[in-house]
Amino acid sequence: MEISRKDFLKGAAGATGLLLLQPPAIALAKDTQTRDGMAMLIDVTKCVNCWWCYAACKKYNKLPETVKPDLEDPPELSPDIWTTLQPVKQGDRWVSRKKACNHCTEAACVEVCPTGALSYNHLGFVQYDKEKCSGCGYCAEYCPFGVPQMEKNNTITGVAIMNKCTFCQDRVTNGEQPACAAACTTGAITYGKRTDLITQAQERITELGRQNVDASAYGINELNGLHVMYILDSSPEVYGLPADPQVPAAGTVRDIFKWLGSGLAIAALAGFGLNYLVARLRLRGEEK
Amino acid sequence: MAEARVVERFKKRTIWFHWIHTASFLVLLVTGAILFLPGLGGAAAGGLTRSIHRIAVVFFVGAPVVYFILNPRMSLHFIKETLTWGQSDFEWLRSAPDYYFGGDEEKMPPQGHVNTGQKMWQLVVLVTGVLFLLSGIFMWFLKDTLSPGVFQWFVIVHDIAFILALLMLLVHVYLGIIHPRMTESLRSMWDGKISKTYARSHYGKWYDEEAKDKS
Numbered sequence: 001m002e003i004s005r006k007d008f009l010k011g012a013a014g015a016t017g018l019l020l021l022q023p024p025a026i027a028l029a030k031d032t033q034t035r036d037g038m039a040m041l042i043d044v045t046k047c048v049n050c051w052w053c054y055a056a057c058k059k060y061n062k063l064p065e066t067v068k069p070d071l072e073d074p075p076e077l078s079p080d081i082w083t084t085l086q087p088v089k090q091g092d093r094w095v096s097r098k099k100a101c102n103h104c105t106e107a108a109c110v111e112v113c114p115t116g117a118l119s120y121n122h123l124g125f126v127q128y129d130k131e132k133c134s135g136c137g138y139c140a141e142y143c144p145f146g147v148p149q150m151e152k153n154n155t156i157t158g159v160a161i162m163n164k165c166t167f168c169q170d171r172v173t174n175g176e177q178p179a180c181a182a183a184c185t186t187g188a189i190t191y192g193k194r195t196d197l198i199t200q201a202q203e204r205i206t207e208l209g210r211q212n213v214d215a216s217a218y219g220i221n222e223l224n225g226l227h228v229m230y231i232l233d234s235s236p237e238v239y240g241l242p243a244d245p246q247v248p249a250a251g252t253v254r255d256i257f258k259w260l261g262s263g264l265a266i267a268a269l270a271g272f273g274l275n276y277l278v279a280r281l282r283l284r285g286e287e288k
Numbered sequence: 289m290a291e292a293r294v295v296e297r298f299k300k301r302t303i304w305f306h307w308i309h310t311a312s313f314l315v316l317l318v319t320g321a322i323l324f325l326p327g328l329g330g331a332a333a334g335g336l337t338r339s340i341h342r343i344a345v346v347f348f349v350g351a352p353v354v355y356f357i358l359n360p361r362m363s364l365h366f367i368k369e370t371l372t373w374g375q376s377d378f379e380w381l382r383s384a385p386d387y388y389f390g391g392d393e394e395k396m397p398p399q400g401h402v403n404t405g406q407k408m409w410q411l412v413v414l415v416t417g418v419l420f421l422l423s424g425i426f427m428w429f430l431k432d433t434l435s436p437g438v439f440q441w442f443v444i445v446h447d448i449a450f451i452l453a454l455l456m457l458l459v460h461v462y463l464g465i466i467h468p469r470m471t472e473s474l475r476s477m478w479d480g481k482i483s484k485t486y487a488r489s490h491y492g493k494w495y496d497e498e499a500k501d502k503s
Contacts, residue, residue, distance in 0.1 A: 008321040136335075
């Protein structure tokens, strides 16, 4: 009996060790996260609702193509639609904001992704590795812009791979611009260095001011800086953008619990070690 | 020669139930912990662990349901036992450190079929079981219906239940298997029996009132 008990203990200790002694290097390794790098500037005042960005995105990313959408009934983001327009009727004309992942510097999706499928690229955008996605959907639940789209959820297995704008990663890492920016003929989408685009946005706002258009920039400081910034002629809410986007507090609460739980478990194990030694010594004393 | 173990402490079906519940919980624990403990998330890539989690939960919930249907009287007794707390429980808690470190048995009030510490464990199993189940049902079936805010807080309820259950499980495993004075505990969960001496010293009240005449 003594031997089997010992073997059992060894096995149990090994399993517990595996569970609790995670190498801190992995846990603490931060992806390259930058406020600068490359970005896109979307100018709603220049958009003519041609949907070429939408079509180019579908074509380049080999997503199922559709007929040209109707401004009255614009398509929502979905696993097959990574960018779309959010049209707003102003008088008798339509003004649209191109809608897609905003590639935040402080990205809720990256913070909550348990498998590391979502991460920061050194160029500033939020990249993802489909192979690593577990389909948990935390990113979709936490994103303040409602961007990540899960493929149809299988009720039994819960498998549902996430999809969103990739910033045309293979293009931009090869020095090209994203497909949507390349397709835009009116200058409503500009791709470039984020610092340059901020200057460009400020100049454009001054210019619009001279034309009596009260424009403002969005995304310069939101979530520590978006890598898709906007020039808007109305308040952000009109175009479906939250005025003050935040990483949801639940994420921080979870982080605290994660470390609290791990800490308490390690403290308990240390306590057992101490207890075992003391109790064992006293027992030996009694036996003598 | 060790003393004969003749006092029946657990019935066969209870032992089966215990180990099925244990095995399924350990699977749930590991497949859940990789999403929760920092730095282990990579193991969940591809979503296979979630499928395993969902298969295990069928056993984890199914086992107590089946046990309850087959043994309603014993099950109700278990719940009543878990929820009944009295003066002797507080005395036990006060004297417990002296006993578990020093082996001082003098001040420990004689215990019933389970002692106060085991009752605490049973209480945690019941409470976290309900928390796990409720939050889990929402996370599994109502993910698309719930607003993101509500979903996030159900995940946190699952987290809190996890921490409570993990800590008490560690205590349970330590005392059941490792603590130098709990010599017959693990074996009794195998064949259901303990020796008279062990029964008298660990569960004095129960031994005198119920078990003595049967053994």
